[in-house]
Amino acid sequence: xxxxxxxxxxxxxxxxxxxxxxxxxLTAFVVLLLVAAVAPFFVYPVFLMKVMCFxxxxxxxxxxxxxxxxxxxxxxxxxxxxxxxSAHAAKVWGLTPxxxxxxxxxxxxxxxxxxxxxxxxxxxxxxxxxTLAFAQMVYFFALQAPFTGGEDGIQSVPRxxxxxxxxxxxxxxxxxxxxxxxxxxxxxxxxxxxSPFGQVLKAIRENEARAMSxxxxxxxxxxxxxxxxxxxxxxxxxxxxxxxxxxxxxDVHWSMSxxxxxxxxxxxMGTLFGPVAGAAxxxxxxxxxxxxxxxxxVIHGVIFVVAVLMFREGIVGVLNKRLKLSL
Amino acid sequence: xxxxxxxxAQAIFGQLLLGLINGSFYAMLSVGLAVIFGLLNITNFxxxxxxxxxxxxxxxxxxxxxxxxxxxxxxxxxIVAVLGILIERLLISHLSGLDHLYGFLLTFGVALxxxxxxxxxxxxxxxxxxxxxxxxGGQNLGxxxxxxxxxxxxxxxxxxxIATWVIIEKTNLGAYLRAANENPTMLGAxxxxxxxxxxxxxxxxxxxxAFAGVLAAPIYSVSPNMGADLIVVVFAVVVxxxxxxxxxxxxxxxxxxxxxxxxxxxxxxxSSVVIFVIMAIVLLIKxxxxxxxxx
Numbered sequence: 001x002x003x004x005x006x007x008x009x010x011x012x013x014x015x016x017x018x019x020x021x022x023x024x025x026l027t028a029f030v031v032l033l034l035v036a037a038v039a040p041f042f043v044y045p046v047f048l049m050k051v052m053c054f055x056x057x058x059x060x061x062x063x064x065x066x067x068x069x070x071x072x073x074x075x076x077x078x079x080x081x082x083x084x085x086s087a088h089a090a091k092v093w094g095l096t097p098x099x100x101x102x103x104x105x106x107x108x109x110x111x112x113x114x115x116x117x118x119x120x121x122x123x124x125x126x127x128x129x130x131t132l133a134f135a136q137m138v139y140f141f142a143l144q145a146p147f148t149g150g151e152d153g154i155q156s157v158p159r160x161x162x163x164x165x166x167x168x169x170x171x172x173x174x175x176x177x178x179x180x181x182x183x184x185x186x187x188x189x190x191x192x193x194x195s196p197f198g199q200v201l202k203a204i205r206e207n208e209a210r211a212m213s214x215x216x217x218x219x220x221x222x223x224x225x226x227x228x229x230x231x232x233x234x235x236x237x238x239x240x241x242x243x244x245x246x247x248x249x250x251d252v253h254w255s256m257s258x259x260x261x262x263x264x265x266x267x268x269m270g271t272l273f274g275p276v277a278g279a280a281x282x283x284x285x286x287x288x289x290x291x292x293x294x295x296x297x298v299i300h301g302v303i304f305v306v307a308v309l310m311f312r313e314g315i316v317g318v319l320n321k322r323l324k325l326s327l
Numbered sequence: 328x329x330x331x332x333x334x335x336a337q338a339i340f341g342q343l344l345l346g347l348i349n350g351s352f353y354a355m356l357s358v359g360l361a362v363i364f365g366l367l368n369i370t371n372f373x374x375x376x377x378x379x380x381x382x383x384x385x386x387x388x389x390x391x392x393x394x395x396x397x398x399x400x401x402x403x404x405x406i407v408a409v410l411g412i413l414i415e416r417l418l419i420s421h422l423s424g425l426d427h428l429y430g431f432l433l434t435f436g437v438a439l440x441x442x443x444x445x446x447x448x449x450x451x452x453x454x455x456x457x458x459x460x461x462x463x464g465g466q467n468l469g470x471x472x473x474x475x476x477x478x479x480x481x482x483x484x485x486x487x488x489i490a491t492w493v494i495i496e497k498t499n500l501g502a503y504l505r506a507a508n509e510n511p512t513m514l515g516a517x518x519x520x521x522x523x524x525x526x527x528x529x530x531x532x533x534x535x536x537a538f539a540g541v542l543a544a545p546i547y548s549v550s551p552n553m554g555a556d557l558i559v560v561v562f563a564v565v566v567x568x569x570x571x572x573x574x575x576x577x578x579x580x581x582x583x584x585x586x587x588x589x590x591x592x593x594x595x596x597x598s599s600v601v602i603f604v605i606m607a608i609v610l611l612i613k614x615x616x617x618x619x620x621x622x
Contacts, residue, residue, distance in 0.1 A: 071428045118607055121614035125370045125427045126566055130610065133563035136556075137603040144596065254559060258435060265432065294450070297443030304436025308429050309421055 020191060028273060028327055029187070036179050045171040046243065051283045052182040053240040058263040058275030059189050060232030065261075066270030067193055068225045069205040070120075071128040074135025075233050075260050077115070078108040080252025081138060082234030087154040087247035088147055097160045097168055097177070097242050104238030105231050111138070112230020113223065120222040132254060139252045153248030157241060174243065181239050185232050190272060192228060201225055233260075255297075262300060265307050268314025273327045277315045334592055340471035343588045348477055348546065350584020351484035352378075352539050356561045357568065357576040358488050359535035362495065364570045365508055366528045369419060369430035375558025376438040377533045380407045381540025382549045383445060386456050396459035396545075403541045404534040411533030415526050438555070445551040453548030480542050487538060488580075492573045504528060563606045568618050575618025 018026055039048050057079055064070045082104030089100035119130040142148045149155070159168045168174040192198055203211040204218050212218045241247045250256060259282065267278025282303075289296055307314070316327055356374060363371045371377075384406050385399035394402065414437055422429050458476045465474040495501040503524060506514045511521045540554075547553055568579030583602055590598040597604075609617060 071431070073431075118610045121610050122566065125431055128428065128431055129370065129562040129566050130606070132559055133566065133603050133606055136559045136563075137600045140599045144599075254555075258439070261432065261435075294443050294446040297439050297446065299443075301436045301439030301441075301443060304439065305418060305433060308433040308436065309418065312425075312429070 020194065022326075024325060024327065025190065025272065029183075032186075032273070032276070033183060036183075040172065040175050045175045047283075047287060049171075049175060049178045049243045050240070051280050052178050053236045053243065054260075054263065054279040054283055055276040056182045056185040056239075057233050057236035058260050058267065058279045059186055060229050060236060061260045062264045062269055062271075062275045063189050063192065063232070064225060064229040065264060066274075067198065067205065068201050068222065068229075070222060070226065071125075071261075072119070072131040072226070072229070072257075073128040073261065074115070074131035074133070074138075074254070074257050075229075076252050076254060076256035077131075077135035077138040078112055078230040078233040079237035079240075079256060079260070080142065080247070080249075081111055081237070082108040083237040083241040083247040083251045084142060084148055084154065086238035087157045087241040087245075090160055090242065091154060091157045092147070095160075096164050097162055100160075101181070101235065101238040101242065104241070105234045108234020108237065109227055109231035112227045112234075116223045116226030116230065120219045120226070132257065135252070135254060135257055139249070139254070142249060142252045148247075151249065153246055153251075154241075155246050157245040157247070159242060159245065168242075178239055178243060181235065185235055186276075189232065192225075193272070197221070197224070259300070262304055262307075264314075266303060266311075266314055268317035268320075271314065271316040271320060271327060274314050274316035281315070337471060339592050342591045343585060344471070344473065344477060346584045346586070346588020346591070347481055347581065348584070349587055350581040351481050352543060352557065352580075353561055353564045353584055354488050354577045354580025355484050355535055355539040355542075356557070357565050357570075357580050358491050358573055359532040359539075360561065360565055361570045361573055361576045362491065362535070363529055363532035365495075366504055366525055367415075367419065367430070368427060369422070369434065370427070370562075370570075371529075371532065372431055372434040372558070373414070373437040373441065374434075374532075374536050374561070375554030375556075376441040377407055377411060377536040377554070378540040378543070378557065379445070379551065379554035380410070380441060381537030382456070382544040382547075382553060383449075383540075383551075384537070385541045385544050386454050386549045389456065390454075396541075399544075400538070400541050404537040407537035407540075408530040408534035412526055412530040415529040419529065420522070420526070438558075442551050442555060449551060453550040456544040456549055458545040476545060480546065483542060484539070487535065488573075488577045491535065492577065495573055560602055563602050567602075567606050567609045567616060569616030570619075571616075572618040575616075579617060 021029065036048070036052070057075075061072070061075050064072055084104075085107045086100040086104035089095040089103045090097065095103065115131065115134045119127055119134070122130055143150060159174060161167050162177060166173065168177060200211065200216050200221055203214070204216065204221055208218055237251060240251070263278035263282050264275045265278070266281060267276065268274025285299070286296060289299065311318075313321065319325065320327055356378060360371055360374055363369060363374075381403050384403040385396070388394040388399045388402060389396075418433060418437070419430065422433060462476040462479050465472055466478070495504060503514065503519055507519070507521050507524055515521045543553070564579055564583050565576070567583065568575045570576070583605065586605065587598055587601055590601040613619075
């Protein structure tokens with residue numbers, strides 16, 4: 001895997017940390033936060049919220065692929081099931097937005113624990129096939145289950161009042177909630193990667209046999225990071241359902257799993273902020289090229305091929321190399 | 328003979344036949360995947376798209392050139408294989424030495440391109456392709472009615488699968504292939520053009536997928552999405568059987584088709600997920616897969 005070892009090593013140096021963040025990362029977070037805070041005054045907030053949801057989704061996926069070297073090709077299962085559950089919770093059970101989202105995250109985490117525990121029993125490319133197959137099973141379930149609304153999905157989900165107090169009906173007020181959720185997720189991922197847990201994960205990624213011989217219970221680590229990744233993907237999916245007020249089959253379809261792989265690959269797998277860049281690029285492209293319909297699939301395919309053959313480090317990976325950074 | 332646990336025997340055998348047909352396609356596709364994986368170490372995600380291309384090319388041959396089923400059975404695999412060889416030469420061959428997952432992602436991209444292009448060219452949901460004259464009608468076997476074409480599909484796919492097994496396990500060419508898998512440098516030193524062997528193997532695997540596509544054209548409707556959902560199930564089949572053995576792929580493919588047929592009779596709601604459930608059980612009991620030698 002194309003991961004710049006030098007950059008990774010530089011990342012490990014704990015030079016004067018604030019909130020557990022190195023100076024570079026703190027700057028990056030602050031800049032991102034400022035951009036996100038100013039952006040809704042210039043750009044359509046719903047578009048920005050979509051970008052943030054997918055940025056979180058891609059970062060959660062990257063936690064597994066980039067830092068655990070586990071290619072899950074079925075992450076739509078967690079994104080989509082959380083989306084369905086949070087939509088159902090808000091519409092039928094009448095839960096407040098934060099509780100609906102939590103319900104979605106909870107289900108995604110459970111699903112991640114079950115599928116993850118089975119999938120880690122195989123390695124390499126089989127792992128990808130196992131996760132893809134189980135995600136297809138979740139898709140079939142969503143197609144047939146009584147509460148998911150089949151082909152129509154769950155529509156016109158009410159946005160409700162945050163904590164039962166603050167109305168989120170306007171895009172602008174919802175925007176700040178989505179912003180908070182996204183940055184909470186990104187920060188959590190940062191903490192996981194740079195924790196002792198993250199270091200062991202890195203050791204497993206680099207040399208699994210060695211990590212095992214050092215006494216680490218490799219599969220336990222793998223399942224744990226799988227659950228974290230699934231839960232955070234669920235957070236993204238549940239939030240997306242609140243923003244767009246729908247949960248549909250496309251959220252659980254394998255093409256969604258492919259999209260999140262594409263975002264991560266394009267942005268730079270194994271980098272901290274790459275998936276954010278990748279998600280922003282892909283979502284912008286999709287909305288600009290929306291009138292072209294099925295050509296979008298072709299373009300996705302071309303980006304995949306080009307990225308794999310010539311651009312394996314991704315946008316942020318290349319930036320890191322050029323500017324000697326470790327974003 | 329009339330009923331079994333309250334279900335008419337006719338219905339049971341009918342579903343089992345359908346299961347056997349599905350199993351034929353699982354077997355052919357997973358054999359192709361196993362052949363490609365054996366030499367290229369690549370899981371060919373484009374396999375479903377290439378199967379779909381086989382069906383599409385035979386439809387185009389008939390529609391635009393008036394070339395019928397029997398010629399299509401020969402020509403379509405060749406045409407799709409040439410396309411596959413181009414893909415291998417231009418794209419896949421540049422991946423040697425990289426992590427396996429890049430091959431998976433690259434071929435996924437190729438699959439998206441092929442599917443997207445055909446969806447643009449033929450936005451209609453499905454195109455009809457009729458059963459060839461010689462295979463219309465059917466046989467009354469006493470306990471059930473067997474349409475000739477379905478019988479032909481099972482025989483043709485069994486023949487193809489066994490022929491592939493014979494080539495790989497029993498011939499000199501197969502010995503070269505197995506040697507190229509073990510030690511390509513050594514085989515090269517004996518004067519064998521290993522890269523060409525790799526390219527042709529990919530072409531052969533792709534041709535198998537396209538052949539399955541031609542067989543499928545009269546049964547399932549020809550549509551750009553016909554391969555996409557099938558390939559995911561075939562991946563599950565491959566996980567259950569393991570990609571290490573051709574015989575394993577054949578046996579697993581046919582038996583899973585049959586099991587799916589049984590499920591359709593006794594628990595129709597669960598029939599679409601039964602293969603995935605079996606995959607979960609196999610992962611719990613024998614993680615390497617039923618015929619797997621390595622993990």
